[in-house]
Amino acid sequence: MLAALVIGVVVGAIAGYSGGWLDAVLMRFTDAMLAVPAFFFILVVITVSGTGLATLVLVIGGLSWMPVARVVYGETLRWKTAEFVIAATSLGVPARRLLASHILPQAIPSLVVSATLGVAFAILTESALSYLGLGVQPPIPSWGNMLQRAQQYVFTAPALAIYPGLAITVVVLAFNFLGDGLRDALDPRRRR
Numbered sequence: 610m611l612a613a614l615v616i617g618v619v620v621g622a623i624a625g626y627s628g629g630w631l632d633a634v635l636m637r638f639t640d641a642m643l644a645v646p647a648f649f650f651i652l653v654v655i656t657v658s659g660t661g662l663a664t665l666v667l668v669i670g671g672l673s674w675m676p677v678a679r680v681v682y683g684e685t686l687r688w689k690t691a692e693f694v695i696a697a698t699s700l701g702v703p704a705r706r707l708l709a710s711h712i713l714p715q716a717i718p719s720l721v722v723s724a725t726l727g728v729a730f731a732i733l734t735e736s737a738l739s740y741l742g743l744g745v746q747p748p749i750p751s752w753g754n755m756l757q758r759a760q761q762y763v764f765t766a767p768a769l770a771i772y773p774g775l776a777i778t779v780v781v782l783a784f785n786f787l788g789d790g791l792r793d794a795l796d797p798r799r800r801r
Contacts, residue, residue, distance in 0.1 A: 617677025625685025684716035725788030
């Protein structure tokens, strides 16, 4: 998820701040990547390259940067016309420092929400792939593997399937609530 955040922040900030042809190219590429169904693309890549923990991490991480880029792009467009950014620009602050010190800190609440949703997406994707036998392979534990193995005992020992399913649900909901709570805590406009 860290790699996805770095790539998404760089692409979104450059596209949003620079404008022009670079903006068009970067954001059209991002939109094209978002148009590809992520799960289908993951299935194709894993089928071609084989299963393994490293492959799984790279593929899921490689498909998680686009929503982050869209969020940072929107925040950059929003804040680059703010008065304090225009004042810093008129004082001669370089673009790199302007992005790092003035614009990107304003995007942190939105980035936190995007990152927590990305973690939830990664958990769901890994669980689904492991359930299908294309993700993490035994003996490495995975909730998807547990669900797959419990499938044959669903009528005799339903708890074997219920507990991993509940764990996935609770953890994904926890990450979503964590993102909402951190957004509210970090965004001064949402404080009451």
